[in-house]
Amino acid sequence: MVTGVASSRATILGTGADDKLNHNNQPLxxxxxxxxxxxxxxxxxxSWNHFWGNINEDIIKAAADALVSSGLAKxxxxxxxxxxxxxxxxxxxxxxxxxxNTTFPSGIKALADYxxxxxxxxxxxxxxxxxxxxxxxxxxxxxxxxxxxxxxxxGVDYLKYDNCYNDGSKPMDRYxxxxxxxxxxxxxxxxxxxxxxxMHPALWGDKVGNSWRTTGDIEDTWDSMISRADENEAxxxxxxxxxxxxxxxxxxxxxxxxxxxxxxxxxxxxISKAPLLLGCDVRNMTADTLEIVGNKEVIAVNQDPxxxxxxxxxxxxxxxxxxxxxxxxxxxxxxxxxxxxxxxVTAKWEDIGIPPNSVVEARDLWEHKxxxxxxxxxxxxxxxxxxxxxxxLKPIS
Numbered sequence: 324m325v326t327g328v329a330s331s332r333a334t335i336l337g338t339g340a341d342d343k344l345n346h347n348n349q350p351l352x353x354x355x356x357x358x359x360x361x362x363x364x365x366x367x368x369x370s371w372n373h374f375w376g377n378i379n380e381d382i383i384k385a386a387a388d389a390l391v392s393s394g395l396a397k398x399x400x401x402x403x404x405x406x407x408x409x410x411x412x413x414x415x416x417x418x419x420x421x422x423x424n425t426t427f428p429s430g431i432k433a434l435a436d437y438x439x440x441x442x443x444x445x446x447x448x449x450x451x452x453x454x455x456x457x458x459x460x461x462x463x464x465x466x467x468x469x470x471x472x473x474x475x476x477x478g479v480d481y482l483k484y485d486n487c488y489n490d491g492s493k494p495m496d497r498y499x500x501x502x503x504x505x506x507x508x509x510x511x512x513x514x515x516x517x518x519x520x521x522m523h524p525a526l527w528g529d530k531v532g533n534s535w536r537t538t539g540d541i542e543d544t545w546d547s548m549i550s551r552a553d554e555n556e557a558x559x560x561x562x563x564x565x566x567x568x569x570x571x572x573x574x575x576x577x578x579x580x581x582x583x584x585x586x587x588x589x590x591x592x593x594i595s596k597a598p599l600l601l602g603c604d605v606r607n608m609t610a611d612t613l614e615i616v617g618n619k620e621v622i623a624v625n626q627d628p629x630x631x632x633x634x635x636x637x638x639x640x641x642x643x644x645x646x647x648x649x650x651x652x653x654x655x656x657x658x659x660x661x662x663x664x665x666x667x668v669t670a671k672w673e674d675i676g677i678p679p680n681s682v683v684e685a686r687d688l689w690e691h692k693x694x695x696x697x698x699x700x701x702x703x704x705x706x707x708x709x710x711x712x713x714x715x716l717k718p719i720s
Contacts, residue, residue, distance in 0.1 A: 361533035367402025372602025376408030404446030410460035435478035446481030452488035471504035525558035541571035543579030576603030576612035
């Protein structure tokens with residue numbers, strides 16, 4: 324698999340506020356994959372970041388149970404996604420994929436029934452190659468129709484489709500084959516293209532899948548997380564309802580970053596309209612982890628029906644301003660300090676598309692309070708090292 328650079332001076336993206344924030348005024352797409360899914364970014368859990376290939380049906384069931392008991396399911400975390408290593412190394416005598424008997428003895432259909440019984444949806448994994456990335460089970464290259472029918476018969480709701488061990492052909496040729504196969508089943512199945520950003524799937528993925536990876540695999544470190552945010556931001560204008568840029572799954576709660584770094588992680592993914600797929604052990608979340616991933620106000624930014632991904636509208640060294648319009652004539656604002664010292668970060672109305680003399684009310688989404696001060700011309704806040712401030716701005720006069 325494959326694994327933005329900040330300017331040293333003040334940099335303003337685009338030629339005007341409209342270019343920066345109103346880049347998604349195109350009609351909704353009508354294309355091959357018009358499956359009615361992903362009107363907002365997907366939310367749920369995936370097994371890979373924490374468990375890697377060490378999974379079994381009990382872990383998947385317990386994850387589903389935890390999403391419900393923790394209250395996260397009610398917030399929108401509805402996909403329970405099985406990643407690599409769920410299947411036998413060989414197909415059966417009819418050429419069908421089969422669940423690994425030692426770890427998924429009840430089979431995938433029974434697991435889907437269990438997950439559906441919790442009011443959730445089940446996701447599964449394959450690759451547009453001869454093997455999956457673990458090389459422990461077959462990929463779906465050449466078996467797209469057969470495997471899509473199998474997934475549909477099991478009651479699968481989501482397919483993560485990787486790019487390992489392929490035949491050397493272009494992904495824009497291989498991935499649409501599975502698109503057609505999924506559509507032909509008649510079952511709406513969310514289609515996640517895990518192409519690692521190799522051939523810039525943001526440029527062609529909207530006619531193929533419901534989301535597309537813009538980056539290599541994330542690691543549970545600040546540098547890995549923030550670099551994926553940068554890479555993903557470059558493709559902001561291609562995200563819209565029905566199809567989203569995907570900088571990989573969330574690492575919040577896996578232990579490699581501080582609480583405040585995880586808050587930055589979750590905030591950037593949310594304002595970037597990225598799929599919010601938890602990658603921690605949801606059976607054993609700390610209070611801090613649950614507080615972060617359960618922040619209703621930040622989730623609401625991610626799930627806003629306007630569906631416009633944030634852009635980095637200004638940065639000076641390590642201080643960044645991210646912004647995106649929301650429904651109801653509001654703006655989501657994220658101030659990020661990537662540096663080692665506490666620093667003031669300022670958002671100017673001219674950068675985020677607010678008329679210069681407007682009086683603005685600001686809601687702090689991590690403090691859960693509306694600020695008593697009203698702002699004209701700009702908003703400035705002190706932001707700690709590897710930390711952020713996130714607001715919803717609403718002009719009031």
